[in-house]
Amino acid sequence: MLGSGILKGLLVTARNFVGSFHDRERLPTVQYPEERAPVGEAFRTFPFLVSDCPADADASARLAGLRGVACQICERNCPPRCIHIEKSKDKKPDAAGKPQLYPAVFEIDISVCMGCQICVEVCPFDSIKMDKVFEIAVPRRSPELLLDRDRLSKPNAYYRRIRPSEAAAVDAARAAEQAAAKARADAAAKAAAARQAAAATPPAA
Amino acid sequence: MPVTLETFPLALRDWLCAFLPQEFHWLLSGLLVIIAILTVFGLGFAFITVAERKFLGRFQNRIGPNRVGPFGLLQPFADAVKALTKEDIVPATADKLPHFLAPCVIVSGALLCFAVLPYGRHLVPADLDAGLLYFFAAGAFTELAVFMAGWSSHNKFSLLAGIRALAQLVSYELPLLLATLPAVMAARSLNLQTIVGSQSPAAGLKAGFLPNWHLFSPWGAAGFLIFLIAAIAESNRSPFDLPEGESEIIAGHLTEYSGFKYALFFMGEYFGLIALSGFCATLFLGGWQAPYAALEVIPSWVWFGLKVAALIFTFIWIRATFLRLRMDQLMRFSWKFLLPLALINLGTAAFWLLTAHWQGAWWIALRWFAAAALVIAPYSILGRRLFRGLGARTYEYAPNN
Amino acid sequence: MIPPPLPVLAAIAAAALLTAALAMMLRNLIHSALLLVLTWVFVAFFYLWAGAPFLAFAQVVVYVGAISMVVLFAVLLTRRHDPAKPTRPASLARACSALAVSGGAFAVLAWAVLQWRPVPGNPPPAEPSVATLGAALAGPQLHALLITGVILTATLIGAALIASPVEKPDSSQ
Numbered sequence: 066m067l068g069s070g071i072l073k074g075l076l077v078t079a080r081n082f083v084g085s086f087h088d089r090e091r092l093p094t095v096q097y098p099e100e101r102a103p104v105g106e107a108f109r110t111f112p113f114l115v116s117d118c119p120a121d122a123d124a125s126a127r128l129a130g131l132r133g134v135a136c137q138i139c140e141r142n143c144p145p146r147c148i149h150i151e152k153s154k155d156k157k158p159d160a161a162g163k164p165q166l167y168p169a170v171f172e173i174d175i176s177v178c179m180g181c182q183i184c185v186e187v188c189p190f191d192s193i194k195m196d197k198v199f200e201i202a203v204p205r206r207s208p209e210l211l212l213d214r215d216r217l218s219k220p221n222a223y224y225r226r227i228r229p230s231e232a233a234a235v236d237a238a239r240a241a242e243q244a245a246a247k248a249r250a251d252a253a254a255k256a257a258a259a260r261q262a263a264a265a266t267p268p269a270a
Numbered sequence: 271m272p273v274t275l276e277t278f279p280l281a282l283r284d285w286l287c288a289f290l291p292q293e294f295h296w297l298l299s300g301l302l303v304i305i306a307i308l309t310v311f312g313l314g315f316a317f318i319t320v321a322e323r324k325f326l327g328r329f330q331n332r333i334g335p336n337r338v339g340p341f342g343l344l345q346p347f348a349d350a351v352k353a354l355t356k357e358d359i360v361p362a363t364a365d366k367l368p369h370f371l372a373p374c375v376i377v378s379g380a381l382l383c384f385a386v387l388p389y390g391r392h393l394v395p396a397d398l399d400a401g402l403l404y405f406f407a408a409g410a411f412t413e414l415a416v417f418m419a420g421w422s423s424h425n426k427f428s429l430l431a432g433i434r435a436l437a438q439l440v441s442y443e444l445p446l447l448l449a450t451l452p453a454v455m456a457a458r459s460l461n462l463q464t465i466v467g468s469q470s471p472a473a474g475l476k477a478g479f480l481p482n483w484h485l486f487s488p489w490g491a492a493g494f495l496i497f498l499i500a501a502i503a504e505s506n507r508s509p510f511d512l513p514e515g516e517s518e519i520i521a522g523h524l525t526e527y528s529g530f531k532y533a534l535f536f537m538g539e540y541f542g543l544i545a546l547s548g549f550c551a552t553l554f555l556g557g558w559q560a561p562y563a564a565l566e567v568i569p570s571w572v573w574f575g576l577k578v579a580a581l582i583f584t585f586i587w588i589r590a591t592f593l594r595l596r597m598d599q600l601m602r603f604s605w606k607f608l609l610p611l612a613l614i615n616l617g618t619a620a621f622w623l624l625t626a627h628w629q630g631a632w633w634i635a636l637r638w639f640a641a642a643a644l645v646i647a648p649y650s651i652l653g654r655r656l657f658r659g660l661g662a663r664t665y666e667y668a669p670n671n
Numbered sequence: 672m673i674p675p676p677l678p679v680l681a682a683i684a685a686a687a688l689l690t691a692a693l694a695m696m697l698r699n700l701i702h703s704a705l706l707l708v709l710t711w712v713f714v715a716f717f718y719l720w721a722g723a724p725f726l727a728f729a730q731v732v733v734y735v736g737a738i739s740m741v742v743l744f745a746v747l748l749t750r751r752h753d754p755a756k757p758t759r760p761a762s763l764a765r766a767c768s769a770l771a772v773s774g775g776a777f778a779v780l781a782w783a784v785l786q787w788r789p790v791p792g793n794p795p796p797a798e799p800s801v802a803t804l805g806a807a808l809a810g811p812q813l814h815a816l817l818i819t820g821v822i823l824t825a826t827l828i829g830a831a832l833i834a835s836p837v838e839k840p841d842s843s844q
Binding site (some may be wrong): 067077081082094096 | 328329330331332333587588591592649650653657
């Protein structure tokens, strides 16, 4: 019958109208500042630097615990070139005790960053990861959106909180690596000690 | 006349008039009527905008504006402040005088319509002999205003809107007028108060239980639907909002308007909508009459308000549901479908009114059946012709379901 | 009903004549058309002044509501030349014939107006209502109404014939 489609359409909207007053399922609106939709674990915005420090460490402790070694791989691979790194003059021991360079300057311009995650994928030290902060509205572009070392470094506990499964895998891999390095070092030390002992003992001739 | 809820507005007017000497009574009572219309319908306009936004939201499973004031009820005042403080931009090449006059013409034309509507048993600002014709005369300025706005903006989208508005409004004015004529035939008068009087519950109920409104007769139902469709087209609302057509021609005749002039256009359109709803209620829904004599304890102007509100809700519902028509569909629908139906409806109404004296269950059943057939048969035949050769679209490389 | 004062009539007439004169003189056709609409509105005011509201409202509905649309459509669809450029008549003969036709029409109208005398002993009804107008149209004036209707219908059919697309001869037969 001509016109039945019109009535069907009117019925659909009428159902919406009545349903949206009592059926929570029909009303997907999240009233943002008061309510928030949960973000997924893979949700990402901008990079941050992971620091091996206690969760409540102060700025200097966070800087001291940075995993980065100023290798500049991320800087070279960044498509929009928003990362700026300057190497340090001196060296500091890293988690495995090996002396390494560290970034004296590490800046990311997040007004340029496109959140592609390439820096995270190329990093051999699990030092740079993606953050989930999205409320970054500021009155000026610079320097508020030009994040320096201080504002980029966040404790590992934060990483574990925002990406639990990924952080657990990274921590396990790092622990295994460090244990292996330690075992290697111990074995080397033992062998060296043995060699030394052998050298020290005069041949019984 | 004892002061009851029914005569309360008149009593208020007389009480205020008593403060002035006798010679100025006519002036003050005239001014009071104007002030009352401007206040009631001005506030009505303000709250219809927020109601429309909230209802549209609900129709689309959204919440709608709810931030300004409780439940977002103060939203229109925030909008008014915004519109007033915005810059009024006039294009350098615009035709300045028509560009300025267009919003004034649309608002004043819509306001003039309010003069003849019977709001209650005793509430008619101007009880004109040719009230129905006056209403159409006042409404004629809308289309002129849209054209003036479209042409004077010196913008191709505005001009397109102007041409579309001309074609659309001319095409739908005719069904609108023809749909109202059966009500005039039934009342034997162009006076709107008489038309309302012919639908009084005192004259008995339709088919024994329905209110004695024109809506509940075959020709009245058809006339009501034709009027409703043509009224939507006349007030440029979705699905007939081609002159505005945001997604096609930006905002049509409103493209080059900003600030308060833009707000005036909206005011004019909503005033027109309220006036057409009131007119429709007067012609087909019994105006200020209560549906049953027992319900006459509620004042007549409350009934009128309720009917207008229900009609406006229907308009919002329709806007939330349908897609915009294409220009050729719009024209075809009016000239090949609505207009013949409205003409045939005149004949149906004539048959109905000439057989009013038929008595006996069989004769009355025959009367209803014949009138209903006179409505439904042309509807289905014309509808088939309208959609002949059209069907569901098929795709060469996609499965049809 | 108190007859409205003569100065009101003078004002209405002056406004109508002024807008009509402006409509003729302006070079911008759209402005002319809009002014013509204003003239029709003032004519409607004149009918109101003369105590014929039905005629006034009908004037507005028909002329302001419908005829103005046709005029504007015609202007929009046929506007070809630069409105700033003055137009000259195509030839002297044409200009003369146009002058003769318009002068003749004016002469006939002027003659008719000057011939009019109030009919003694048959005063017009004090308050011509819609009901009396309707009774007159459906009663004594029915023939005139029907003839007008037939002429208009014929015009409509003619217009539809002119507007309908020309059937091309089918080459396959």
